[in-house]
Each structure stands twice: as C-alpha cells, then as structure tokens.
Amino acid sequence: MSIRQSFLAILDQGPCYGYQLRSEFERRTGSTWPLNIGQIYSTLDRLERDGLITRDDSGDSEHIYYAITTSGRAEVGAWLTSPVARPTAAARDELAMKLAIAVTLPGVDIVRMIQTQRSATLRTLQELTRTKRAGGEAASAEDLAWQLVADSMIFQAEAEIRWLDHSETRLVEAVASGVAVPVPIDDTPVRRGRPARVATEAGE
Amino acid sequence: MGDELLRLDGVSVQYGHGETSVTALTGVDLTVSRGELVAVMGASGSGKSTLLTVAGGLRTPTSGEVVVEGHYLSQLSARQIATLRRRSLGFVFQDFNLIPSLTALENVSLPLELDGLPLRRAKRPALDALAVVGLADRADRYPSDLSGGQQQRIAIARAVVGGRSLVLADEPTGALDSTTGEAVLRMLRSRVDAGAGGILVTHDARHAAWADRIVFLRDGRIVDDAQPTPITALLDGVGR
Ligand SMILES: Nc1ncnc2c1ncn2[C@@H]1O[C@H](COP(=O)(O)OP(=O)(O)OP(=O)(O)O)[C@@H](O)[C@H]1O
Ligand SMILES: [Mg+2]
Numbered sequence: 001m002s003i004r005q006s007f008l009a010i011l012d013q014g015p016c017y018g019y020q021l022r023s024e025f026e027r028r029t030g031s032t033w034p035l036n037i038g039q040i041y042s043t044l045d046r047l048e049r050d051g052l053i054t055r056d057d058s059g060d061s062e063h064i065y066y067a068i069t070t071s072g073r074a075e076v077g078a079w080l081t082s083p084v085a086r087p088t089a090a091a092r093d094e095l096a097m098k099l100a101i102a103v104t105l106p107g108v109d110i111v112r113m114i115q116t117q118r119s120a121t122l123r124t125l126q127e128l129t130r131t132k133r134a135g136g137e138a139a140s141a142e143d144l145a146w147q148l149v150a151d152s153m154i155f156q157a158e159a160e161i162r163w164l165d166h167s168e169t170r171l172v173e174a175v176a177s178g179v180a181v182p183v184p185i186d187d188t189p190v191r192r193g194r195p196a197r198v199a200t201e202a203g204e
Numbered sequence: 205m206g207d208e209l210l211r212l213d214g215v216s217v218q219y220g221h222g223e224t225s226v227t228a229l230t231g232v233d234l235t236v237s238r239g240e241l242v243a244v245m246g247a248s249g250s251g252k253s254t255l256l257t258v259a260g261g262l263r264t265p266t267s268g269e270v271v272v273e274g275h276y277l278s279q280l281s282a283r284q285i286a287t288l289r290r291r292s293l294g295f296v297f298q299d300f301n302l303i304p305s306l307t308a309l310e311n312v313s314l315p316l317e318l319d320g321l322p323l324r325r326a327k328r329p330a331l332d333a334l335a336v337v338g339l340a341d342r343a344d345r346y347p348s349d350l351s352g353g354q355q356q357r358i359a360i361a362r363a364v365v366g367g368r369s370l371v372l373a374d375e376p377t378g379a380l381d382s383t384t385g386e387a388v389l390r391m392l393r394s395r396v397d398a399g400a401g402g403i404l405v406t407h408d409a410r411h412a413a414w415a416d417r418i419v420f421l422r423d424g425r426i427v428d429d430a431q432p433t434p435i436t437a438l439l440d441g442v443g444r
Contacts, residue, residue: 122409122418129413133393158410 003035004043005079008052008068012076015056017063018044030146047072095160099167106182110171118164125157208274209370209401210236210259215268217254217424228254229424231268236370236401241393243404243412246421252405253298255421256372259403260293261285273369290318294363296373298405300355302347302362308334309343312362319366333361336391338384352379360388364395371395371402377411389414 003025010016010024018040025035044066047053052072056065068076087093095117102108128150138144174180217229228251236242244252257263258270261277270277273292277285294315295301302311312333316326334340337357347355356379363371371392377385385408393414396402404415412418420427 122413125409125413126415126418129410133390133414154410154413158408161409 002084003033003039004047005076007043007047008072008076009079011053011066011068012073015058015065015067017065020063021066027142028145030142030149032146032149103171103180104183110180111168114164114168114171118161118168121157121160121164125154125161128154128157207237207239208235209238209240209272210234210403211269211271212255212259213269213271215255215258215265215270217251217258217263218266227424229258229265232421232424232426234259234419234426236403238369238399238401239396240417241396241402241404241415243406243415243418244421245406245409245412245418250421251424252421253374254424256295256374256403256405260295260372261289262295290315292369294365294368294371296356296359296363296371296376298374298378300347300359302355302358304347307344307346308339308350308358311347311358312365315362315368316366329366330361333365334358336364337361338387353381353384356380357384357388360391364391364400367395367398367400369400371400373402374405375407376404377406377408385411 006025006029007021010021010028016024018037021044022035022037022040044053048055048066051069052075053066053068056067058065099110099113102110102113132147132150132154135143135147135150138147171180212232212234215229215232215234216227219226219228232251232255234242234255244255246252254263258265259272261270261272264277272288275284275288277288280288303314306314309327309330313323313326313330316329317323331340331343334343337360339354339357339361342350342354342358347358350358356376360373360376363373373392376392377388380388389411392402392404404412406412
C-alpha cells in the first residue's frame with residue numbers, strides 16, 4: 001500500500017518518530033489522507049518486521065525513532081521508478097456497478113439517475129476548483145504538492161462526468177433502438193463455476 | 205436588479221425560412237450579474253455560439269428581448285448597438301477573428317482605438333493585457349506567425365482590454381494545453397471578480413467548474429439540471 005512506501009520515502013530523508021512521520025506525510029500531501037495513530041504504528045510494525053526499517057537509538061530518549069535499512073532504500077528506489085498498478089476493469093466501482101444493474105431493471109429512469117449523478121459530481125468539481133482557486137499560485141513545494149493532489153481529484157471528477165455524458169448518449173440510443181429492455185430473472189439451472197464472460201484481473 | 209449586466213428574456217432564434225429553417229434557440233431566459241461568471245455547456249449544435257452572438261448584439265433574435273446594462277437592444281439603433289458593444293462587450297470568437305494585417309499589439313489595441321483613444325495611449329493597456337496572457341514578447345508578430353493557442357490568447361487579451369464589463373467567450377480554451385487553459389481561466393475569473401460579468405462557452409466540465417453557475421443547452425433550450433429531462437423528451441432528439 002502506498003502509505004507504506006510514502007513512509008519509507010520520508011524515512012529515506014532521515015530518522016523520524018511516529019507522530020513526526022504523520023506530520024511529515026500530511027504536510028507533503030495537503031492533509032488529503034488523514035492517518036490515525038493506530039495506522040501509523042501498525043505500518044511501522046510491518047515495515048520493521050519486513051526488515052525495511054529498524055529502531056534507531058541514536059536520537060533523544062523521549063521518542064522511538066525509526067531509520068531506513070538498505071533493503072528499505074531499495075524498496076523506495078523501486079517505488080519511485082516503477083508505474084503504479086491501477087485498478088483493472090474488474091475492480092469494484094460502485095457507480096459502474098449501479099449503472100450496470102440499473103440498466104437491466106424495469107421501471108428505473110436511468111437517464112435521470114445519470115443526470116442526478118452528474119449534477120452531484122459537477123458540484124464536487126466546482127467545490128474542488130473553488131478550493132484550488134482560493135489557494136492561488138503555488139508559492140512553495142508544499143503548496144505545489146497539495147495542488148497536484150487537488151488536480152488529480154479534479155481530473156478524476158471530470159473523467160467521471162465525461163463517462164456519464166457518454167453513457168447517457170449510448171443509453172438514449174439504446175432505448176430508441178430497443179436494446180435497453182429489462183432483463184428478467186433467468187430460471188434455467190445455473191452451472192457451477194465462473195461465467196465465461198466475467199473479466200479477469202490483469203496478471204492473474 | 206441593479207447588478208444585472210445582461211438579461212435574455214424568452215429569446216428564440218431561427219436561421220432561414222420555410223422548410224430549410226433551423227431553430228437554434230427556443231425561449232431562452234438567462235441573467236448575468238456583475239461579478240458573475242456563467243458557463244454554458246451543451247452538445248455541438250445545441251445553440252451555444254448562437255446564444256453568445258445574440259447576447260452580444262451581433263444578431264437580432266427572432267423573438268424575445270436582450271437587455272445589456274439596462275438597454276433593451278430592440279429599442280436601440282444599429283449605431284447605438286455598435287457603440288454599446290465596443291464600450292461594454294468583449295468577445296472571444298470560436299475562430300479567434302484576429303485581423304491578419306495587424307500585429308498582436310495592434311489587434312489588442314483596436315477596441316480602444318475604435319473607442320477614440322489615440323494609438324500611443326492605447327498601447328499601454330494593450331501591452332498589459334498581452335502580458336497577462338504571457339505574450340508581451342510577441343507584441344509585434346502577425347497572427348500568421350503565431351500558433352493557434354497563441355492566437356487564441358491574443359483574442360482573449362483583446363476581449364478584456366480596457367476593462368469591458370461583459371466578456372463573452374466562445375470556447376476560449378479550446379486550442380490550449382491544460383496549464384495555459386487554466387491561466388486563461390484565472391484571468392477571466394479575476395476580471396469577473398473585479399466586477400465584470402461573463403459567459404464562458406465550453407465543452408470541458410473542468411473549465412466550466414470555474415464558473416459560478418453552469419447552464420446546459422439541449423437543442424436550443426436551457427435544461428435545468430435540478431429537474432432532469434424525462435427520457436421521453438430526450439428521445440425526441442433521436443432520429444426515428
Ligand atoms: N448562420 C447559420 N445559418 C443556418 N444555421 C445555422 C447558422 N449558424 C448556426 N446554425 C445552426 O444552428 C444550430 C446551433 O448552432 P450553434 O453554432 O449555435 O451551435 P454550438 O452549440 O455553438 O455548436 P458547436 O459546439 O459545434 O460550436 C445548429 O444546428 C447550426 O447548424
Ligand atoms: Mg459554437
């Protein structure tokens with residue numbers, strides 16, 4: 001998980017104690033993903049167990065400091081130079097699932113559903129844009145880091161709106177050509193095993 | 205309302221007559237106030253550019269009223285409309301509309317000159333406007349020596365020069381990469397925040413999100429997203 005690699009990348013800059021690591025993480029990501037202290041220590045425990053960090057006794061005695069190991073450094077290097085694996089088509093997306101189910105049901109106004117969703121996503125997009133606008137031009141690396149995160153959310157919202165527009169057009173065409181009719185429950189006995197048409201995870 | 209810069213009241217536009225006529229707008233109501241940026245979205249052919257040309261007095265609606273800064277355009281002479289347009293309106297056209305025989309600086313100065321300012325006094329604000337779009341160093345170039353995105357930025361500088369109160373922009377970010385597009389929106393936004401009003405036509409939800417309000421045109425009508433169109437109405441638009 002990326003919290004783990006983010007911690008390692010920060011520890012690569014020098015030893016930190018738990019709370020310090022949290023504040024470093026949050027200030028570098030615009031506090032977009034708040035962490036509770038339980039998550040922090042369970043992450044540190046696992047990193048220590050895997051030999052990627054060690055407890056460091058050279059600091060003050062008030063806190064337990066953690067330092068990165070050689071294999072930890074290697075993991076940071078690998079993380080920063082390799083692409084992030086994105087969810088594949090089979091990953092669960094509630095909206096896509098809801099639309100897929102809805103299109104097979106009788107008496108659901110899917111166009112209205114799409115429009116309601118689009119209004120909501122558009123409001124989110126406006127909200128994000130307002131927040132970003134209020135920030136003005138980035139004046140520091142931390143501002144910039146936060147704006148990159150904001151941009152990522154803005155582009156995702158935009159992509160969702162475009163997908164909704166596209167779905168609406170397809171749906172209207174499908175209704176007109178008689179393709180989009182409700183799918184009744186199929187009473188023929190179901191064979192065990194996976195249906196052939198389900199997409200499989202990449203690299204499975 | 206005292207803050208009202210533009211009002212469209214039941215505006216309809218029909219192109220041509222008889223069998224071949226096209227209804228581009230039907231009963232459009234829209235108000236833009238001072239300090240307000242309104243985005244207009246909609247599919248190609250839904251009437252967005254038509255709405256802008258009517259709002260800017262470049263075309264007379266078939267029916268309905270256009271009111272700019274309290275003036276009913278139907279009650280003004282062609283000359284009075286031209287003056288109002290020059291003083292109060294800035295246009296960014298979908299196809300830029302720069303004058304090829306004038307340099308970038310001269311293109312941007314033109315609205316001020318037309319308004320009676322001598323060129324030497326028009327230069328300063330024109331250069332400032334060029335600087336905002338990052339093209340001060342291209343002031344002496346002709347449009348044919350500039351890229352599409354640069355021409356678009358010149359057109360935007362021309363639309364906002366001298367602090368016109370209403371900016372009507374047709375896809376002003378169309379030919380721009382996303383960072384330049386954002387710089388243009390920031391500029392438009394700061395004009396509006398300083399008391400102007402604006403209409404921004406765009407296909408891009410990310411850009412529309414810079415507006416205070418987003419309206420949708422569908423087949424020449426404004427559809428309120430709070431009251432989604434029932435599917436039967438949508439089907440009228442599908443060829444069958
Ligand atoms: N001068 C004209 N004569 C006849 N029909 C026209 C004229 N200008 C536009 N139309 C028609 O009016 C309708 C609306 O056109 P308009 O240019 O306003 O659309 P738009 O929303 O700006 O589209 P786009 O996104 O492609 O720029 C279209 O059906 C178009 O073909
Ligand atoms: Mg147009």
